Amino acid sequence: MLVAFLAFFAIALPDGVLGVAWPSMRLDFGVPIGALGVMLPFAVVCSMLSSSATGFVLGRIGIGWLLTVSTALAATALFIQSLAAAFWVVVAASCLFAVGSGAIDAGLNAHVARRFSARRITWLHACYGVGAACGPLIVSGTAGLGLSWRWAFGAVAAIQGVLALAFMVTARSWVAPIPAARRASDGWFPVRGAWPGVTLFAVYTGLEASASLWAYTYLTGARGLRPASAALLVSAYWLTLVMGRVALGPIADRTGARPMLLACFGGLTAGAALLFLPGRAAAAGILMLALAAAPVFPLLTLTTKDRVGAHHADRVIGFQVAAGSAGAATIPAVIGVLIGRFGADVLAPCLVVLALAATSTYLLATRSTSKASSAPSR
CATH class of the missing domain: 1.20.1250.20 (MFS general substrate transporter like domains)
Structure with a gap:
C-alpha cells in the first residue's frame, strides 16, 4: 500500500x-x-x-x-x-x-x-x-x-x-487475480458499456485540463481580475482538487460511487455556469469546478468493473487512460484556437458544453450497463 x-x-x-x-x-x-x-x-x-x-x-x-x-x-x-x-x-x-x-x-x-x-x-x-x-x-x-x-x-x-x-x-x-479464460468472441470492446466509458474519460479529462490551463487567461482577459489574483486562484484550483480527493473519498465510501459521481457532474455544470457571472462568482466557479472534478477520475476508474465486468476491466481501464491522454491533449488545444479567434469569453460556454456532454455520456454508460446486466442469459 x-x-x-x-x-x-x-x-x-x-x-x-x-x-x-x-x-x-x-x-x-x-x-x-x-x-x-x-x-x-x-x-x-x-x-x-x-x-x-x-x-x-x-x-x-x-x-x-x-x-x-x-x-x-x-x-x-x-x-x-x-x-x-x-x-x-x-x-x-x-x-x-x-x-x-x-x-x-x-x-x-x-x-x-x-x-x-x-x-x-x-x-x-x-x-x-x-x-x-x-x-x-x-x-x-x-x-x-x-x-x-x-x-x-x-x-x-x-x-x-x-x-x-x-x-x-x-x-x-503485487497480487494479481487469476485471469479468466479468454473467449473467442472477445474483442477489444466486448461489452456495450466500454465505448461510452472510454468516451467519457476523453471528455472529462479534456474539461479538467481546459479549466486549469485557460482559467488564468479567462479570469484576467474576460473577468478583469488582476494577474496576481488570477494566479492565486489557479493555485487554489489545484489545492482544491487535491483536498477534494482527500475529503470526498470517505464520503463516497458511505454514499456509493454513483450518487457521488452524479453530484460531481452536477457540480461541474454549475461551476462552469458560474463563469458567465462577473467578479467573485466567476472565481467561485473555478473553485467549484475543482471540487466537483476531484473524485471523478478515480471513481470512474473504480467503477469500470461495474460497467464492463471484472473480466474486461484491466483492458478497458488501459483504453480509458489512453482516451484521457487524448482528451487532455486535444480539447484544450481546440479551446485555445477558439479563444484566439473569439476571445477569452468563449471558455465558459465551452466548459458548460463539456460538463453536459460528460454527464450525458456517464448516464449512457451506466444505462448500457444496466441493460446488459438485466438481459436474460443464454
Missing part, C-alpha cells in the same frame, strides 16, 4: 517539470518556444499506445513486473533527457518516457481499481496531485542553487530509479 502511494506521487513529478524547465531548455537547444508543440504529439501517441496495450501485458507478466520495467524505462528516458545535446534526443527520450509512464498510469489504475475502496483510490490520486505540484518546486530549487535544468531532470530520474528498485523488490507481493 505504501509503495502504491509513493508510486502515484513519483510518477506525477515529471508532469510538473517540463513546463517550468522548457524556457531554459529551448535556449540550450536553440529552438523556438513553440517547439514544445512538436514534441508533445509524439509523446501523447506513444502514451496512448502504451496505455491501450497495458491490459494485455498485465495478463502475461503481472502488475509487479509491469511496473518495474515501465518505471525503469521512464527513469532511463529522464536520464537521457538530462544529458541530451540535441533537441531530437529530447524528443526521442520523451517518446520512451511516454511508453513507460503510460503503462505505469494504466497499470496502477487497474490494480487499485481492483483492490481498493473509493476512499483509498481517491487518496492515491491526491498523492498524484501533490507530486505534480512538487515537480516545479524541484526545478525552482535547482535553479535557486545555480544549477541548470538538467539537474532537475536528473533528480527526478533518480527518484524514478529508486521507485523501479522498490517495484522490483516487491514485485511478487
Whole structure:
C-alpha cells in the first residue's frame, strides 16, 4: 500500500517539470518556444499506445513486473533527457518516457481499481496531485542553487530509479487475480458499456485540463481580475482538487460511487455556469469546478468493473487512460484556437458544453450497463 502511494506521487513529478524547465531548455537547444508543440504529439501517441496495450501485458507478466520495467524505462528516458545535446534526443527520450509512464498510469489504475475502496483510490490520486505540484518546486530549487535544468531532470530520474528498485523488490507481493479464460468472441470492446466509458474519460479529462490551463487567461482577459489574483486562484484550483480527493473519498465510501459521481457532474455544470457571472462568482466557479472534478477520475476508474465486468476491466481501464491522454491533449488545444479567434469569453460556454456532454455520456454508460446486466442469459 505504501509503495502504491509513493508510486502515484513519483510518477506525477515529471508532469510538473517540463513546463517550468522548457524556457531554459529551448535556449540550450536553440529552438523556438513553440517547439514544445512538436514534441508533445509524439509523446501523447506513444502514451496512448502504451496505455491501450497495458491490459494485455498485465495478463502475461503481472502488475509487479509491469511496473518495474515501465518505471525503469521512464527513469532511463529522464536520464537521457538530462544529458541530451540535441533537441531530437529530447524528443526521442520523451517518446520512451511516454511508453513507460503510460503503462505505469494504466497499470496502477487497474490494480487499485481492483483492490481498493473509493476512499483509498481517491487518496492515491491526491498523492498524484501533490507530486505534480512538487515537480516545479524541484526545478525552482535547482535553479535557486545555480544549477541548470538538467539537474532537475536528473533528480527526478533518480527518484524514478529508486521507485523501479522498490517495484522490483516487491514485485511478487503485487497480487494479481487469476485471469479468466479468454473467449473467442472477445474483442477489444466486448461489452456495450466500454465505448461510452472510454468516451467519457476523453471528455472529462479534456474539461479538467481546459479549466486549469485557460482559467488564468479567462479570469484576467474576460473577468478583469488582476494577474496576481488570477494566479492565486489557479493555485487554489489545484489545492482544491487535491483536498477534494482527500475529503470526498470517505464520503463516497458511505454514499456509493454513483450518487457521488452524479453530484460531481452536477457540480461541474454549475461551476462552469458560474463563469458567465462577473467578479467573485466567476472565481467561485473555478473553485467549484475543482471540487466537483476531484473524485471523478478515480471513481470512474473504480467503477469500470461495474460497467464492463471484472473480466474486461484491466483492458478497458488501459483504453480509458489512453482516451484521457487524448482528451487532455486535444480539447484544450481546440479551446485555445477558439479563444484566439473569439476571445477569452468563449471558455465558459465551452466548459458548460463539456460538463453536459460528460454527464450525458456517464448516464449512457451506466444505462448500457444496466441493460446488459438485466438481459436474460443464454
